[in-house]
Amino acid sequence: MQPRTRFRRVLQALVLAMLAVVPAPLRSQQTSREPLTAMSFNIRYGTAKDGENQWTRRRAMVFDLLREQDADLIGLQEALDFQIEEILSAAPSYAAVGIGRDDGAAGGEMSAILFRRNRFRVAEAGNFWFSDTPATPASKSWGNNVTRICTWARLIDRDGRGFYHYNVHLDHESQPSRERSTQLLRERIEARAFSKDPVIVTGDFNVGESNPALSSMRGPFVDTFRVVRPNEQPAGTFTGFEFGKLDGEKIDYVLVRPGTEVLRAEIVRFSREGRYPSDHFPVIARVRFVS
Numbered sequence: 001m002q003p004r005t006r007f008r009r010v011l012q013a014l015v016l017a018m019l020a021v022v023p024a025p026l027r028s029q030q031t032s033r034e035p036l037t038a039m040s041f042n043i044r045y046g047t048a049k050d051g052e053n054q055w056t057r058r059r060a061m062v063f064d065l066l067r068e069q070d071a072d073l074i075g076l077q078e079a080l081d082f083q084i085e086e087i088l089s090a091a092p093s094y095a096a097v098g099i100g101r102d103d104g105a106a107g108g109e110m111s112a113i114l115f116r117r118n119r120f121r122v123a124e125a126g127n128f129w130f131s132d133t134p135a136t137p138a139s140k141s142w143g144n145n146v147t148r149i150c151t152w153a154r155l156i157d158r159d160g161r162g163f164y165h166y167n168v169h170l171d172h173e174s175q176p177s178r179e180r181s182t183q184l185l186r187e188r189i190e191a192r193a194f195s196k197d198p199v200i201v202t203g204d205f206n207v208g209e210s211n212p213a214l215s216s217m218r219g220p221f222v223d224t225f226r227v228v229r230p231n232e233q234p235a236g237t238f239t240g241f242e243f244g245k246l247d248g249e250k251i252d253y254v255l256v257r258p259g260t261e262v263l264r265a266e267i268v269r270f271s272r273e274g275r276y277p278s279d280h281f282p283v284i285a286r287v288r289f290v291s
Helices: 003-021 057-070 081-090 175-190 224-228
Strands: 037-043 073-078 094-097 112-116 121-129 148-155 162-169 199-204 253-256 261-269 285-287
Touching: 003 057, 003 253, 037 057, 037 162, 037 199, 037 253, 057 081, 073 162, 073 199, 081 112, 081 148, 112 162, 148 175, 162 175, 175 199, 224 261, 224 285, 253 285
Parallel strands: 037 073, 162 199
Antiparallel strands: 037 285, 073 112, 094 112, 121 148, 148 162, 199 253, 261 285
């Protein structure tokens, strides 16, 4: 199947989700929100020459992990069009939003958002590039050699109330790029149309917990993992496929606004026969929005 065809099928899934009827009860009947589970997962490029860890030899583990964790939302990083197509085929309860960072269509990595199609509908969605011209496909400005993109969506839950999900993959080399990227991310979040809607951010930030690029997100956001596990070590999320590696920096995050109820958060160290489904551990959190 050609990439354009695969991309059209992803879009078709989105359209079906947008057309789904999600009943909205009367405001007087609304009480607390239903909790939701969000995951951030860098699945590693499907075209990477990783030998025993190449995509065809680990994709079944990825599918099993996703089915086992059963998240309502999944922010993917390093996801290529054909990988998303395979995931949607293996886990048809999800639909996806996202575009390729290289051309604004199906080319290159997508920072795609998967969402449970029988619970959410998409009210609005979009993308922007981490550059001085964020509306220009494939643009880059801040010392990063690799194009970087954010995908976002405003989703309506089955109670009729909305929230925003932003998913990112920051640069792995340029610290100026990471700092400017989180600055732009905060600006875009603050400028969202429905300013009172809750926000969740997932991503591979490519920085540890003390890095200024992440520190600048504190205040507006909290790391769900540290809300419930403030002192847990080791907490590394990048393994490079090295089995048993748990140390190093925590570079993958699920962030929420302060005051959001965090019911559970963990690093998912799923493995099978001494192998991991990716070179990153997913991180997952179950949260309840308070507004």
